[in-house]
Amino acid sequence: DAGVIQSPRHEVTEMGQEVTLRCKPISGHDYLFWYRQTMMRGLELLIYFNNNVPIDDSGMPEDRFSAKMPNASFSTLKIQPSEPRDSAVYFCASSPSGGGPFNEQFFGPGTRLTVL
Amino acid sequence: GESVGLHLPTLSVQEGDNSIINCAYSNSASDYFIWYKQESGKGPQFIIDIRSNMDKRQGQRVTVLLNKTVKHLSLQIAATQPGDSAVYFCAENRKYGGATNKLIFGTGTLLAVQP
Numbered sequence: 001d002a003g004v005i006q007s008p009r010h011e012v013t014e015m016g017q018e019v020t021l022r023c024k025p026i027s028g029h030d031y032l033f034w035y036r037q038t039m040m041r042g043l044e045l046l047i048y049f050n051n052n053v054p055i056d057d058s059g060m061p062e063d064r065f066s067a068k069m070p071n072a073s074f075s076t077l078k079i080q081p082s083e084p085r086d087s088a089v090y091f092c093a094s095s096p097s098g099g100g101p102f103n104e105q106f107f108g109p110g111t112r113l114t115v116l
Numbered sequence: 117g118e119s120v121g122l123h124l125p126t127l128s129v130q131e132g133d134n135s136i137i138n139c140a141y142s143n144s145a146s147d148y149f150i151w152y153k154q155e156s157g158k159g160p161q162f163i164i165d166i167r168s169n170m171d172k173r174q175g176q177r178v179t180v181l182l183n184k185t186v187k188h189l190s191l192q193i194a195a196t197q198p199g200d201s202a203v204y205f206c207a208e209n210r211k212y213g214g215a216t217n218k219l220i221f222g223t224g225t226l227l228a229v230q231p
Contacts, residue, residue, distance in 0.1 A: 004159075043160070043205065043221040056218070091159050102148065102209050102219045107159030 002026075004108035006092050012114045018080040021111045024073055025094030031101045034067055034077050035091040037110070043091075048101060049075065055101070082115045089113070124203065126226040135193040137225045139206030142187060148209035151180060151191045154224070155202045163191070163204075193227075201229045 005024040013019055025032045033048040047057040052069045060067070064083070069075040079086055089112050093105040129135050141149070147168040152160035166173045166180045166189075173180050179192040189206050203224045210220050 042223050045219055058218075093159070101217065102150065102207075104150075104162050104165065105160075107161065109157075110159050 004092055004094055004106055006090075006108040006111050008111060009109065010112050010114075012116065013082055014116050015083055016081045017115075018078065019082045019086075019113060019115075021077040021090050021092075021113070023075045023077070023092030023108060025075070025092070026106055027073065028096065029094035029106070030097040031095045031105075032069060032075050033091075033093040033095075033105060034075070035093065035107075036088045037091060038088045046077070050097075050101065079113075082113075084115045087113055087115050124224055124226045126228060128228045128230060129196050131196060131198060131229055131231050133196055135191075135196045135200070135227060135229075137191045137193075137204050137227065139189040139191075139222050139225075140187060141189060141206070141208045141220075141222075143208065143210045144184070144187065145211040146208040147211065149180070149182060149189050150207045150209075150219075151178075151189075152205045152207065152221075153200075153202045154205065160205060196227075196229050198229050198231055201227055203227075 007022045030051050034046040035043055037043045046059045047067045048055055049069045065079055067077045089110045091107050091110045093107040095105045150165045151163040153163050154160045164175045164178050164180050166182050171182055177194045181190045203226050205224045206222045207219050210218050
């Protein structure tokens with residue numbers, strides 16, 4: 001089982017550039033989540049999808065952030081334009097249906113983003 | 117913000133001892149709680165969960181205790197091993213009225229197992 005796959009694993013970019021993070025959830029999972037982790041703010045839920053539909057995006061910090069899920073096996077998190085304060089580790093997670101969205105989430109390895 | 121992590125509390129234990137990691141939550145309407153383990157350079161890994169209609173749940177070498185009266189959650193690890201060294205997070209499914217839920221993570225506790 002491949003688990004949740006994220007790419008790239010590391011991204012270094014300059015302020016003002018567009019950044020796209022990618023995620024492939026575990027096959028058969030109906031929920032997909034995007035998280036951000038920093039030392040200052042810990043682990044924060046940004047947005048989550050159910051059956052490819054965004055359910056709660058209240059954690060998305062600004063309009064510069066957007067997320068899409070065009071099909072059940074792929075999601076993107078885009079930051080445009082990026083700023084140094086966006087530097088963090090971004091995790092994607094997925095979970096099966098049944099029992100609620102937050103049951104037993106499986107996390108990917110994360111993308112470490114550095115914005116210079 | 118609702119999750120602030122300026123300083124990680126640390127629990128240092130000897131290999132073979134039992135570990136107890138504590139977590140306090142604030143919302144009495146929270147109905148579901150989860151413990152995650154995060155090793156350096158990796159994503160959080162689900163350990164065990166518990167619903168608010170339970171006081172205790174056991175897994176393999178781990179036990180979660182929930183005290184709703186004082187809004188306290190604990191994770192007990194039996195016979196702690198070096199491989200248990202990691203940051204442990206509790207998370208609560210916090211209800212905001214209607215059908216709105218948010219998963220709120222605690223700041224985490226670093227467990228350091230001494231051989």
